Each structure stands twice: as C-alpha cells, then as structure tokens.
Amino acid sequence: MYVNLVSFATAIADDAVEESVSDLIGDLLAAWRMNGQIYGSEWPIHAHGEAFSTTVLCPEEQSLDDRFNNKYVNKAIARCEMKGLLLATEVLGKHIESLSPCSCSSPSAYVLFTTYVTLVSPIRCIDCFGPIALYRMKATSSDEYSDVISWQSNYQSCDTLQMNCAVLERAATRELSNIESNLSKSGLECCKTLANSSGRPYYYYLYRYYGRSLRTELERRCPGCGNEWRLTPRLHDLFDFKCDHCHLLSNIALDRRWLMASRSEPTTS
Ligand SMILES: [Zn+2]
Ligand SMILES: [Zn+2]
Known part of the structure; x- marks a missing residue:
C-alpha cells in the first residue's frame, strides 16, 4: 500500500x-x-x-x-x-505495515478473502497470497466493483461482531461459516463473476471457529459436494481444506486447533 x-x-x-x-x-x-x-x-x-x-x-x-x-x-x-x-x-x-502485492506473472487462481482488520483488496493470489488491486480485474458491476466492496464491508462487519463476542456473535459467526448464509451467497456470486471474466478459479473461504472434536474436524467433508478436501500441509498457514470442484477453502475449527496446540499434539494426524 x-x-x-x-x-x-x-x-x-x-x-x-x-x-x-x-x-x-x-x-x-x-x-x-x-x-x-x-x-x-x-x-x-x-x-x-x-x-x-x-x-x-x-x-x-x-x-x-x-x-x-x-x-x-x-x-x-x-x-x-x-x-x-x-x-x-x-x-x-x-505504508509501513504494507503487505506486498502479488507480483506473480500469471496466478493459477484467486481467493476472495478479508478480515476485520484488513485494509487491502479482498482479491488475493492463491499462489503467493498477495493482494491484487480491484482495478486490475474486469469491473464486476456497472463499471465498478460495488458488489465486491459491499461483500468485503459486510464480511468485516460480521468478523468484527464475532471478534467482539458481545452482540450477535452467533449470528455473525454463522454468516462467516455457513455456505448457505447471505454473506456466503453474495461472496460466491462475486467469485463466479470474477472467475468468468478472468478465466481463472476464484476460491471462497468459509471461516470455522467451533468444532465438536479434533477427529470430526479432520474428517470433515466439503459442504458443497461432500467429497474429501483435506490439505496437507495447510496452505498459507490459514487453510486446512480446499475443494477444487466447489472452489471452497476452510480451516480446522480454531477452538480445536488451539486445544491441539496447547497439548502439543501433531497437526497432521
Ligand atoms: Zn501472486
Ligand atoms: Zn466440494
């Protein structure tokens, strides 16, 4: 930046x-x-x-x-x-806290990704995870990117609520995690538009905080197609699951991952 x-x-x-x-x-x-x-x-x-x-x-x-x-x-x-x-x-x-932008000559795919503290573009290169300026992509809505910017703003609002843990935490976490939520549907729609115009896959990330057990987390299937989607090693230290059919990414539930880390259990069992 x-x-x-x-x-x-x-x-x-x-x-x-x-x-x-x-x-x-x-x-x-x-x-x-x-x-x-x-x-x-x-x-x-x-x-x-x-x-x-x-x-x-x-x-x-x-x-x-x-x-x-x-x-x-x-x-x-x-x-x-x-x-x-x-x-x-x-x-x-x-900017002193600047993330390096993607400089790959031809990214193999992209990820729609943001968090409550992220300032940069929500389009990330899947290879280096560097952000890519929106205007480098074909406009998605009436010569602008209003649908992508609106998705980012809604995502950051939900992520802020779930981080603050006081108001609408469960509802916000559901929006971030469930493939059927309004937030996910609008994000997946942006991915589809961007994928069509760029000719490259766009992956959508489903955040996950709560899990029943580490075993059920490790056995979790893609919520889109039901196929196996485990990634080892994890990608960009964020994603444990990736479905190349549905173009979805996710992580092992954070509460289980932290429990696992505190017990120093292996992460790739
Ligand atoms: Zn890149
Ligand atoms: Zn799938």
Whole structure:
C-alpha cells in the first residue's frame, strides 16, 4: 500500500465553491474507492489557505494514474475542475505495515478473502497470497466493483461482531461459516463473476471457529459436494481444506486447533 497526498487548488475565488467542496471532493474519493483505487472510507479533508488536502491509501504506487480511472472517476474529476478545484496527487511513500502485492506473472487462481482488520483488496493470489488491486480485474458491476466492496464491508462487519463476542456473535459467526448464509451467497456470486471474466478459479473461504472434536474436524467433508478436501500441509498457514470442484477453502475449527496446540499434539494426524 502507498500513502498518497490528494490536493485541490482553488482556481476560482467563489464562495459557492467552498460550500460544495466537501461534496465534490467526497464524490471523487467515493468513486476512487468503488473503483479500487483507494482503500478505506474515512478521509479527513482539511483547508489550508486557498487549497484543500487529504491523504489516502492506495494499493499500488501508480493507483491514481488516469489510465485506471473509470467513467465515474473521470466525471467526478471533471465536476471538480468545473467548480475550479484543480486536482494534484503526490505519492508520499509506502505504508509501513504494507503487505506486498502479488507480483506473480500469471496466478493459477484467486481467493476472495478479508478480515476485520484488513485494509487491502479482498482479491488475493492463491499462489503467493498477495493482494491484487480491484482495478486490475474486469469491473464486476456497472463499471465498478460495488458488489465486491459491499461483500468485503459486510464480511468485516460480521468478523468484527464475532471478534467482539458481545452482540450477535452467533449470528455473525454463522454468516462467516455457513455456505448457505447471505454473506456466503453474495461472496460466491462475486467469485463466479470474477472467475468468468478472468478465466481463472476464484476460491471462497468459509471461516470455522467451533468444532465438536479434533477427529470430526479432520474428517470433515466439503459442504458443497461432500467429497474429501483435506490439505496437507495447510496452505498459507490459514487453510486446512480446499475443494477444487466447489472452489471452497476452510480451516480446522480454531477452538480445536488451539486445544491441539496447547497439548502439543501433531497437526497432521
Ligand atoms: Zn501472486
Ligand atoms: Zn466440494
């Protein structure tokens, strides 16, 4: 991830510009977000003299280049210019906690994956597990990625609830874990769209926290087709199960895995 400074110089002295400046800049930031060019949804804008600035996190150093813009971004920039707000961007540097993006020349498959603390793109390369900027993929919904971004936001909300263990924990965990949940259905739909446009498989991850016993966990079958799907060794230190037919991934229930670790039992029995 890269930190970018986004600035707007005011070319026209007009009180009306100041009144609508937060809407104009907000629209551009939202359009960049829905096109995967910037991450997050909080962008404090501050005024200094005749100019306005904010900082944004981008997937790549060149994410704000015009060549990645979609029609909504170009329209938002044009509206800013019409109102006398002249855009300038500057790369300030690499984010200090940055995950390295995927640099594989041709990933064999992808994974739709996020967590409550993840800032990066929910598209991961299955080979190196590095994130891939959304705009590197064909748009999934009306020239944007609104379905993928909406899935990520819903997933992170559920993951936050299950981590906080106080409100709707069971319901949130079910959404993350069950192949029939609304969250899983929307994620699987995104995977299908992305797989069709890229010609590569997209895997969907089913989180699992509770398990009856380690034995039943190790014998668990794919919830899509009922076939064996155990992976040894585990993949990217996260996934113990993978079904190449249903394109699903999962893990040994975390409560069983932690029990196993505390007893120093082998993990590949
Ligand atoms: Zn990769
Ligand atoms: Zn399956």
